[in-house]
Amino acid sequence: MLSGCAGGGHTAPSTGTATSASSSATAKDGTVFTGYYAQQIKRTYDDAHQSLTKKILKDSKITDEEFNELSEHFSDCAKQQGVDVTFDSQGGMQTTYPAGMSQSDGDSAVAQCDEDNDFTSMSILHDSMKSNPKNEDPAVPLLQCLKKNGLAEQSMTVDDYKAIVSDENKDKDVFGKYFDESAPGYDAAKAKLYEACQTNS
Template sequence: MLGRPRHRHRLALGVLALAVGLVAGTGCSVEGSGQGSSGPRPTFTGPYAAEFEKYYGLATTDFEREVIATGEISDAAYAEMEERFSSCLADHGIEFSGFEENGAYETSSAPGGADATVALVNECAESSGANTIGLLHDIMFRDPENVGAPAMMAECLLRTGIVEDGYTAEDFTRDEEGRFLDLGTLPPDDWTAYLGCSEDPSGYAR
C-alpha cells in the first residue's frame, strides 16, 4: 500500500441516478465527441439499444467501439477495460482498488494532490473505456431489463417488507420527496432496506 490519502470515486451512472450522494467522492463524467470508426455504425437491439448507440457515439478508441459494437459487455471485455484503467492510473503513480459491483472504487492520491487526482482519474476513465464500457456494464448489472430506477426500487422495497403490497414506481417517486427525503428520520430497518435497495436494487432482499 502506498500510504497516501485515498479517494472514493464512482462511475457516473446517470441513466439510473440511484442513491445520489450516498457515495462521496468524484463522479467520472462522460465527455468527448466520439470520432467513430470509418465503417458503418452498428445497429443495436434489446432493452439497452439506445444506450449502446449513445456510448458507441461517445467512444474515442477502437477498443471501445469494437466492444460496444457487439451489443454486450462480456466479462473478458470488462476485465480488459479494468486493466487498461489500472495501468493508466499506475503510470501516473496512482494506486487503484479495483471496481466494486456498484461501480465504486478507491484510489490513492496522485503526487500532485487532490485536484491532480481528479483530473488524472477522469483522463484514465476516458482513455480506458471506463466511461463507456464500464458504465454500460454497471447500468445493465443494476437493471438488466431497463425498467427504470423507480420501478426497480419499488420492487426491491416490496421484497424487504417495509412498504405495503401494491407499492408502485409512482409511490416511490412520491416518497423520494416525503418519506425518504431525510433518511436520518427513518426507523433502523427502513433505513437499512432503503440503502440496500439503493446499492443493489435487483438483488437486495432476494
C-alpha cells in the first residue's frame, strides 16, 4: 500500500528508492547479496546488532520462520526486563508492563531490546519483501490498476501520475470525480474501483 496522503483523501506515491531491477550489493565484510532488495538487505546487514540478523540475511531472504525466530529473541529480551511482548496474527505488537514499572521505563526497555535485536528494521524489510517482492515503485501497480479499470488515460505515465497527485488542484481536476462526492461528475461506482486500486496496490 502506498505511503502518505494526497489532498483528495487517497494515497500518494512513495518517494522511496524502490526499483524493479534485480541487483547485487556487497556488505562491509564481503558478503554479497542479490535480488530486488539487495541494497536494503546490505544496509540492514551492515547496521545489524544481532548475529542472528546477519545469519538470516546471508541468503538475501527472510522466511516467516526466520522472522518468527528473531521475534522470539526480541520478546525474550523484553521478558528478561519484566515486560511481556506478544504479537497478533496481523503482526501487531502488544506490551504488558509489570506492576511498579513506569510507562517510560517499560518503553525504554522495549526500545533497547528492539535495537539490540534489529527488530524494527527487520520487521519493515520482511513486510516489504512479502508485500512488494519485486521492490517496485508503488505507483507502478497502482497506475496499472487505474488504467485497467478505465480510471486513468492509457497514455498516462508514472511520472504524469505522480505530478498530478502531488498537486491538489490537478488531482481534483483529474481524479476528483472518484474520491470527492461534491465534485462534478462524481461516479460512485467508479469511486469504489478507485478506492480498491489505492488499497490493494
